[in-house]
Amino acid sequence: MTTTTTARPDAVPTLPGKPRRLHRPLLWVSIGLAATTLVAIGGALFDDRVLLGHPIWMKPLKFAISLGIYCVTLAWMLSLQTKARRLGWWMGTVVAVGVAAEMVLIAGQVVVRGRQLHFNMSTPTDQLIHNIMATTIYLVWAAVLVVAVQLLFDKPGDRALRWSIRLALGTTLGGMLLGNLMFRVTPAQGREAAEAGNQLHFGSHSVGVEDGGAGLPITGWSTQAGDLRIGHFLGVHALQAIPLVALGLVLLARRYAILRPEGPRTALVFVGAASYAGLIWLVTWQALRGESVVHPGGATLTAGASWLGATILLSLLVLFRARRTSLVSTPYR
Template sequence: MPVLRRIGLAVRTWHRPLLVHAALMFALAAFAAVAVFADDRRLLGEPVWAKPMKFGVAMGVYSLTLAWLLPRLTKGRRTGWWFGTLFAVAGVLDVGAVAWAAAHGTFSHFNRNTDDVARTVQTIFSFGIMPLLVATLVIAILLLVQRTGDPALTRALRAGIGLAFASMVVALWLSTASGKQPRTEVDANGTVVSLGGAHGIGDPDGHGMALTNWSTTGGDLRVPHFVGLHAIQVLLAVTAALSLLAKRGDRAWLRGERARARLVGVAAAGYAGVFVVLSWQAWRGQSVLHPDTATLAAFAAVAVLTVLGAAIVVGRPPSARSEPAAHPTGRPGLARTGPGR
């Protein structure tokens, strides 16, 4: 119980609008998960409630991360709070539009019909998408101008939020490349819908893999978008793993802040490389399941460089890769820890 009490007290300091947003997203995901089985309507072979379910989980996890992150800011905290609130409101609107379209059995994205449902969704997206991008950019800038923990954590947060912003930009860029030729599809109600774009490049939507529905026959912008959006969670996991390893006796050198920060930097660079290659692959109209020789070579190069970078950090002489741990009295000349120090 003391552990649960401490967790509860910590959560109370988190960004409340984003906590509410996360709760709403997870509630929607749970409802949609049940509706997937209770509602037999389908869009392009996929249950109509599959998209709201995936959006709910993805946005819930991301907003929960932001809710934890924003109170850690030491500079521009009030600015961060307002832009976090903007993200929460815009996120509810955007995902709500996806759920609204699903409830009516029609398409949310790229829908160019003129009926009431389509116009409502189009209007919400026109007001809701850009605030998500702007809020993420502002938060990324705030992270760049300050430390939010030890160097490893700070580097993970900066790289993670930067890749999240890049994932939103690449989604907008690739979507313009994917939808030059409008097409028509039939929604779950049997209504013909004019679609002004597609997630797939080189092949329209509808040839997707299980669960994700990512295209198996062409490029798909959702792949790099997903990978970039959740970079921050992956890099935080790497940071946590390194911290746990540092507590082991045979990993004493990892107690040095610089060593952990360098390894997190290597992980972030490797992750960014994967994101770039996936974006390039999608732009060329190639399915993530069927990489060609050039794509495999690019992935191999990223892997080799990442392993080489990690090996260089680990192989550094002990005197160069470690430093004294911070003294509880904070005497001068010792390693600095803690946010803002």
């Protein structure tokens, strides 16, 4: 007769063990993006060219850092797969190729040609680059969607980590789609199209002003009006933020016994994911109203306070219930 052993509910949880080999194409692309980051930093220091009011190297720098982190995270997630690993490998490769192509287009259009990248339909070449970028992004999105569906039926790590990965992939897919909000004709672009007889520019990061105005250091997010890049950025990087909640809870469980069972940690992962989604909604709603992130109005502050209060309240309720359960299940000595 065989016997099975299960982990004690109060056992100290551990971080995920050594993953299987990381996805090589994604890893190589992330190394290339790290090198690109160093080149872009050098360019920002020694190249004084400006595009739309910002240093010309800032866009390649931001994208290299952001996409590099994204690729490393996805490579780690794919290494945890236990089912349909070959399909996951191919989807990761699609993402790697798409990201590499996107970075080449960004550097070529912005740094080499000195032309506006997004929303630029001024010449046939500009339009071609714009359309290739859009197609590549949707291919990457579709590949990540396949990985997300796969991991719905896979079981990497404990329950809290599994759900953090699933929720992260779902949120990042939504965050990527938020970029579609930027594709709308601004009043200035409408007048430009009427004068030129065709649409030369289509879309804008900003709401309430034209792109190219005053912005925050490095990110360039508008300090004068709404900026749709903020919600898009937060949504894309849910891929890192939500799993970090699960990993952080594992570390805290070493000190606080109440977090050792899977149940409370999983519930807190759901609270964290819901809170993060609420934050994405908040900054996107603020941007759509033409309000700068650095100048929140009364409605935004009220909504922000409600979001923060709900996050704290739900977290405390989870901890209170976990504590009550542990007291009931612990025998008197």
